[in-house]
Amino acid sequence: xxxxxxxxxxxYRNEWEMLATERVEVQxxxxxxxxxxxxxxxxEEEKMVSFFKRLVKRVVKQQEVxxxxxxxxxxRMEKERAEWEERWRRREAEIHGREALMKARERDLASERDxxxxxxxxxxxxxxxxxxxxxxxxxxxxxx
Numbered sequence: 459x460x461x462x463x464x465x466x467x468x469x470y471r472n473e474w475e476m477l478a479t480e481r482v483e484v485q486x487x488x489x490x491x492x493x494x495x496x497x498x499x500x501x502e503e504e505k506m507v508s509f510f511k512r513l514v515k516r517v518v519k520q521q522e523v524x525x526x527x528x529x530x531x532x533x534r535m536e537k538e539r540a541e542w543e544e545r546w547r548r549r550e551a552e553i554h555g556r557e558a559l560m561k562a563r564e565r566d567l568a569s570e571r572d573x574x575x576x577x578x579x580x581x582x583x584x585x586x587x588x589x590x591x592x593x594x595x596x597x598x599x600x601x602x
Contacts, residue, residue, distance in 0.1 A: 576587055
């Protein structure tokens with residue numbers, strides 16, 4: 459920002475020096491006036507107007523450059539943010555997938571363990587403890 463202000467100050471200083479160093483035409487060793495005070499005043503006003511027009515054009519051009527840089531930066535940051543969010547979503551999906559797989563494995567292991575325990579008890583006692591329907595209910599309890 460300070461660089462841009464410095465550029466504008468340099469432009470202003472250069473333009474002002476150009477206006478200040480313009481010389482009155484010299485003819486025959488004497489200064490020649492080109493009309494009265496009105497004409498000189500009008501010329502000075504015209505020079506000032508043209509100076510400020512040039513200055514405004516440069517400032518506007520610099521503003522356009524800065525604005526385009528700002529827009530490009532915002533677009534780049536938005537793209538980076540979108541990419542980051544996409545990577546985050548993928549990681550979260552992988553984590554949820556692994557968790558679902560682990561829960562399914564745990565349910566299977568619990569079901570197998572229950573079946574082994576019931577089977578062992580049935581062998582030891584020689585009786586059937588759980589009917590097929592009740593066994594399914596036990597499995598659903600472990601799933602939850």
